[in-house]
Amino acid sequence: MKSGQNRYMSEIKVISSNIRFDNPKDGQHIWQNRIEILSSIINRKKPDYLGTQEGWRKQLYQFYTKLENLVMVDDHRSWIEDRMYPTIFFNPDTFEKIKSGDIWLSETPNVPASKSFDSAFPRLCTWAKVKHKKSGEYFLLVNVHLDHLETKTRQSQIKVLIEEISKVHNDNEKVIIIGDFNEGPREEVRKIIDQSKFNLKDPWLELKQPEESSHHKFTGINPNGTRIDWILRPTCLECIEINLIKDHENNIYPSDHFPVEALFRL
Numbered sequence: 001m002k003s004g005q006n007r008y009m010s011e012i013k014v015i016s017s018n019i020r021f022d023n024p025k026d027g028q029h030i031w032q033n034r035i036e037i038l039s040s041i042i043n044r045k046k047p048d049y050l051g052t053q054e055g056w057r058k059q060l061y062q063f064y065t066k067l068e069n070l071v072m073v074d075d076h077r078s079w080i081e082d083r084m085y086p087t088i089f090f091n092p093d094t095f096e097k098i099k100s101g102d103i104w105l106s107e108t109p110n111v112p113a114s115k116s117f118d119s120a121f122p123r124l125c126t127w128a129k130v131k132h133k134k135s136g137e138y139f140l141l142v143n144v145h146l147d148h149l150e151t152k153t154r155q156s157q158i159k160v161l162i163e164e165i166s167k168v169h170n171d172n173e174k175v176i177i178i179g180d181f182n183e184g185p186r187e188e189v190r191k192i193i194d195q196s197k198f199n200l201k202d203p204w205l206e207l208k209q210p211e212e213s214s215h216h217k218f219t220g221i222n223p224n225g226t227r228i229d230w231i232l233r234p235t236c237l238e239c240i241e242i243n244l245i246k247d248h249e250n251n252i253y254p255s256d257h258f259p260v261e262a263l264f265r266l
Contacts, residue, residue: 017259038254039066051143095130105157144179184226203239
């Protein structure tokens with residue numbers, strides 16, 4: 001930060017949203033019935049950093065055409081049609097992109113579609129180095145989707161993420177990690193993240209928000225679930241508020257996950 005009077009230069013809004021893959025077996029919740037609802041929510045919320053999970057290439061491009069003032073980060077990517085991707089979008093008025101990449105969460109993280117650790121599917125994280133235009137601060141934005149079946153698999157995958165992100169991270173870059181972690185915020189994956197050098201905080205816990213499930217299976221409620229979608233902040237960002245976005249239209253939800261929205265002050 002520059003001087004005391006300029007300490008709080010701007011606000012940064014972050015949204016993480018598992019958009020649910022385009023599955024023709026989803027009945028009334030098929031993608032064609034959800035895309036307008038989801039894009040309307042995102043355009044109204046106006047995030048500076050949006051991370052989606054579980055999208056096919058074609059699905060994400062359909063979504064992208066409906067988004068206002070967001071840039072999709074995929075110029076580094078050679079798309080594989082039968083793989084689902086976490087994807088980063090950013091507001092070009094807020095950030096300038098410097099570099100980006102994908103990391104496959106396997107024993108061979110540079111091999112596209114590689115799979116290890118008994119993962120049900122190839123999983124990956126995507127990252128983008130950006131400069132915050134107003135403050136001049138540099139950020140490393142990370143978006144991830146971990147395995148949905150095995151705890152040990154997720155532990156191995158998050159270790160790969162931390163190791164590989166550490167290789168591309170520069171000391172002047174503040175890290176924001178978001179995504180679908182497929183387990184609760186007090187379980188093993190979070191403990192492994194706590195052991196990393198990044199010193200990331202969970203604003204949901206900091207603001208003492210009551211725990212609730214972010215995966216509702218198109219019902220809007222899941223009393224037996226847990227908060228598996230997280231936004232983790234660096235210490236330079238102060239969280240003003242964080243919540244699940246529960247908007248829907250005519251009992252059609254934008255996804256089987258609630259998007260998570262956080263507003264930060266820089």
